[in-house]
Amino acid sequence: MTAEMAISVRGLTKRFGPRTVVDRFDMDVPRGAIYGFLGPNGSGKTTTIRMMCGLLTPDGGSGTCLGHDILTQSQQIKEQVGYMTQRFSLYEDLTIRENLDFIARMFRMKDRKARVDAALADLGLADRAGQLAGTLSGGWKQRLSLASCMLHDPQLLLLDEPTAGVDPKARRDFWDEIRRLAARGVTVLVSTHYMDEAVQCDFIAYIAYGKKLISGPARDIPGMIGLTTWQVEGPDIGALEAALRQTPGVEQVARFGAVLHVSGTDAAALARVAAEQSALGTHQWHEQKGGLEEAFIYLMAGASDNFSEGE
Numbered sequence: 001m002t003a004e005m006a007i008s009v010r011g012l013t014k015r016f017g018p019r020t021v022v023d024r025f026d027m028d029v030p031r032g033a034i035y036g037f038l039g040p041n042g043s044g045k046t047t048t049i050r051m052m053c054g055l056l057t058p059d060g061g062s063g064t065c066l067g068h069d070i071l072t073q074s075q076q077i078k079e080q081v082g083y084m085t086q087r088f089s090l091y092e093d094l095t096i097r098e099n100l101d102f103i104a105r106m107f108r109m110k111d112r113k114a115r116v117d118a119a120l121a122d123l124g125l126a127d128r129a130g131q132l133a134g135t136l137s138g139g140w141k142q143r144l145s146l147a148s149c150m151l152h153d154p155q156l157l158l159l160d161e162p163t164a165g166v167d168p169k170a171r172r173d174f175w176d177e178i179r180r181l182a183a184r185g186v187t188v189l190v191s192t193h194y195m196d197e198a199v200q201c202d203f204i205a206y207i208a209y210g211k212k213l214i215s216g217p218a219r220d221i222p223g224m225i226g227l228t229t230w231q232v233e234g235p236d237i238g239a240l241e242a243a244l245r246q247t248p249g250v251e252q253v254a255r256f257g258a259v260l261h262v263s264g265t266d267a268a269a270l271a272r273v274a275a276e277q278s279a280l281g282t283h284q285w286h287e288q289k290g291g292l293e294e295a296f297i298y299l300m301a302g303a304s305d306n307f308s309e310g311e
């Protein structure tokens, strides 16, 4: 492992009974990176993340997490991990401060009051410290959950669909916090199905059926897939959308308000469609740089097809 890598694993494999749910997984996660794990339900994201952090013993493979061996030093790793699950799991009839204090006691933390005060201040919860957790909005509950799993100052944060069911403003605020933590050197692993969480990640791994299909810096993913995208504007965009879905060379049509993003992996075929359509003079077609959103939609759609075949 190089000094910059928080996690470096090779060949991680996990079997449950006869099923191999994670198959020879390799990965390097730079320290301070936000790494997103995408893929359909049951594809092995959580199992992979848990093995990488020493929370689950692999049946094969090896690696290090935060400088510790994932096979033999899981206790040391666990002490450095904060795990934010999807469900709010704090006490609704305790105040924010009482919840944090309870966790600090449970883990027998030294300087308990100072730690709780620091966590409250750090996540902007100090003014609400006396409020019952049960009366908080979704966004504030989530902030409290984050504070509770950062209380022991972990170096690695695991987030499981962290902004599911939270309003857009609170989602943005939450991701600002996560970026701030990452800038401080905290490494963040995120398991998600949501596009707006995926686009927040520095790196992305796409997993289907226990196999990593693609991984790398988020900005490189569209190029790695080889997706070309055209932006289309004009009247009666719904009818055009339906027609394009039947057009050879067009593999994906995604609608963003009044604009279509038309994508495909055969750049020449798509350029011919664009030229033919532009010649009609009804809609404006502009080629655009492949974005992560199109890439994400493409990966998700491909995987659900595989899923039906595998069933």
Ligand SMILES: Nc1ncnc2c1ncn2[C@@H]1O[C@H](COP(=O)(O)OP(=O)(O)OP(=O)(O)O)[C@@H](O)[C@H]1O
Residues within 6 Å of the ligand: 016, 021, 039, 040, 041, 042, 043, 044, 045, 046, 047, 048, 191
């Ligand atoms: N303890 C276990 N015993 C048996 N099978 C398990 C166990 N844990 C997970 N599995 C199975 O392993 C597969 C991978 O599960 P995992 O939770 O890692 O997927 P996931 O990609 O995180 O899914 P989701 O997006 O639904 O959370 C699933 O088929 C699941 O049913």
